[in-house]
Amino acid sequence: MALLQKKDSFVSESINILVVGDIVGRAGRQALQNHIPRLVDHHLIDFIVANGENLASGRGVTPPTAKEMFKLGINVLTNGNHCWDQRDFLKQIDQDDRFVRPANFSSHAPGRGWTIQETAAGIPVAVINVIGQVFMGSWDSPYAAADQALQEIPRDVKIILLDMHAEASSEKMGMGWYLDGQVSFVYGTHTHIPTCDEIIHTSGTAYQTDIGMTGSYQSIIGNKIDPGLCRLVKGLPQRFEVVERGGSVFATLLKVDVNSGKTLEIKRIHIPPNS
Ligand SMILES: [Fe+2]
Ligand SMILES: [Fe+2]
Numbered sequence: 001m002a003l004l005q006k007k008d009s010f011v012s013e014s015i016n017i018l019v020v021g022d023i024v025g026r027a028g029r030q031a032l033q034n035h036i037p038r039l040v041d042h043h044l045i046d047f048i049v050a051n052g053e054n055l056a057s058g059r060g061v062t063p064p065t066a067k068e069m070f071k072l073g074i075n076v077l078t079n080g081n082h083c084w085d086q087r088d089f090l091k092q093i094d095q096d097d098r099f100v101r102p103a104n105f106s107s108h109a110p111g112r113g114w115t116i117q118e119t120a121a122g123i124p125v126a127v128i129n130v131i132g133q134v135f136m137g138s139w140d141s142p143y144a145a146a147d148q149a150l151q152e153i154p155r156d157v158k159i160i161l162l163d164m165h166a167e168a169s170s171e172k173m174g175m176g177w178y179l180d181g182q183v184s185f186v187y188g189t190h191t192h193i194p195t196c197d198e199i200i201h202t203s204g205t206a207y208q209t210d211i212g213m214t215g216s217y218q219s220i221i222g223n224k225i226d227p228g229l230c231r232l233v234k235g236l237p238q239r240f241e242v243v244e245r246g247g248s249v250f251a252t253l254l255k256v257d258v259n260s261g262k263t264l265e266i267k268r269i270h271i272p273p274n275s
Contacts, residue, residue: 013257013258013259014255014256014257014258014264015046015047015119015121015123015125015159015255015256015258016043016044016045016046016047016253016254016255016256017045017046017047017048017049017125017159017161017184017185017253017254017255017256018036018039018040018043018045018047018048018049018251018252018253018254018269019048019049019050019161019185019187019211019251019252019253019254020032020048020049020050020051020074020211020214020249020250020251021050021051021189021192021194021210021211021212021213021214021250021251022051022053022054022080022189022190022192022213022214022215022222023050023051023052023054023055023069023213023214023215024054024058024192024213024214024215024216024222024242024247025054025055025056025057025058025215025216025222025242025243025244026057026242026244026245027215027216027222027242027243027244027245027246027247028054028055028213028214028215028216028222028247029055029065029068029069029247030245030247031214031215031247031248031249031271031273032050032069032072032074032214032249033068033072035249035271036048036072036073036074037072039251039269040073043253045073045253046119046120046121046123047075047117047119047123047125048072048073048074048075048076049074049075049076049077049078049125049127049161049163050069050074050076050077050078050214051077051078051079051080051163051165051189051190051211052065052066052069052077052078052079052099053078053079053080053081053082053083053085053165053189053190054082054213054215054222054242055069055077056085056086057241057242057244058082058222058223058240058241058242059082059085059086060082060083060084060085060086060089061077061079061086061089061092061099062086062088062089063088063092066092066096066099070098075098075117075119075125076098076099076100076115076117076125076127077098077099077100078100078101078127078129078163078165078189079099079100079101079102079129079165080102080129080131080165080189080190081131081136081137081165081190083101083102083105090110091110093110093111093112094110094111097112097115097117098115098117099111099112099115100112100113100114100115100127100128100129101113101129102129102130102131102139102142102145102165103128103129103130103142103145103146103148103149104130104131104139104140104141104142104144104145105131105139105140113128113129113130113145113149114126114127114128114129114149114152114153115127116153116154116157123159123258124156124157124159125157125159125160125161126153126157126159126160126161127160127161127162127163128146128149128150128153128160128161128162128163128183129162129163129165130142130145130146130162130163130164130165130175131164131165131166132164132165132166132167132168132171132172132190133166133171134166134167134168134170134171135167135168136165136166136167136190142164142166142171142175143174143175143178146162146175146178146179150179150182150183158184158257158258158259158260158261159184159256159258159261160182160183160184160261161183161184161185161187162175162179162183162185162186162187163187163188163189164186164187164188164189165188165189165190166188166190167190167191169188169195169209169210172186172187172188172209172210173207173209176201176205176207179205180201180203180205181201181203181204181205182205183205183261184204184205184206184254184256184261184262184263185205185206185207185208185254185256185263185266186205186206186207187206187207187208187209187210187211187252188208188209188210188211189210189211190210191210191221192210192212192213192215192221192222193210193212193213193221194210194211194212194250194268194270195208195209195210195212196268197209198252198266198267198268199266200263200264200265200266203262204257204260204261204262204263204264205262205263206254206263206266208252208266208268211250211251211252212250213250214247214248214249214250214251215242215243215247215248216242216243216244216245216246216247216248216273217248218243218246219242219243222242222243223240223241223242223243224240224241224242224243227239227240227241228240246273246274247273248270248271248272248273249269249270249271250268250269250270251268251269252266252267252268252269253265253266253267253268253269254266
């Protein structure tokens with residue numbers, strides 16, 4: 001936790017948060033294993049959130065892959081359209097409140113749409129997860145789900161992050177403006193492609209359309225190139241397999257004021273493979 005000092009008196013406290021997008025397969029997990037310890041030391045990171053929908057060979061979360069990520073220091077794993085690819089996750093999600101899944105899933109879905117976890121210094125951080133409606137399936141309104149989550153999160157929790165797992169950038173930008181002034185960061189996941197539009201609104205809400213995947217970019221959004229091209233060029237069905245080596249880290253670093261929940265600084269991080 002960083003203290004901002006003005007002359008001789010401490011005027012406010014801030015924490016540093018690392019936001020990681022979709023972690024894709026072994027390439028993504030290995031890249032984080034290689035770089036998270038150094039990033040935490042170098043940037044004095046207090047809290048890490050990542051999207052886990054592609055952790056296990058691109059298809060959902062398994063107990064070993066989740067354990068590997070929590071052991072690295074990831075505080076919360078969000079999810080998305082691949083949430084139920086592993087059947088056992090239907091049970092696992094109920095047993096650990098470090099997992100969240102989109103809040104606008106069916107009301108019958110197990111698990112939770114938001115969680116509150118603490119930094120080592122005891123600062124609470126709320127993480128909300130929603131899924132978009134454009135090219136994503138017929139989910140309930142992510143805007144209504146975000147409203148509901150914000151009503152339920154206790155008022156004394158100032159730092160709030162929202163992962164909007166969605167295809168359409170317009171939908172994600174809409175959420176950024178809809179929650180302007182109410183949360184610390186609205187960010188997108190799912191497309192696996194990072195965007196360079198990070199901004200801090202005058203309200204102190206930060207926004208980025210997509211964090212980008214942590215995984216191999218010698219691929220088509222994480223999958224092997226040849227089967228993808230066969231499907232695209234010839235229109236033939238192919239079994240997709242993720243590329244398991246050569247992962248890049250794409251993540252976004254925030255400095256957030258503990259008392260107001262406003263974001264003070266935002267910075268994208270890119271670590272290429274073999275660095
Ligand atoms: Fe994904
Ligand atoms: Fe997705």
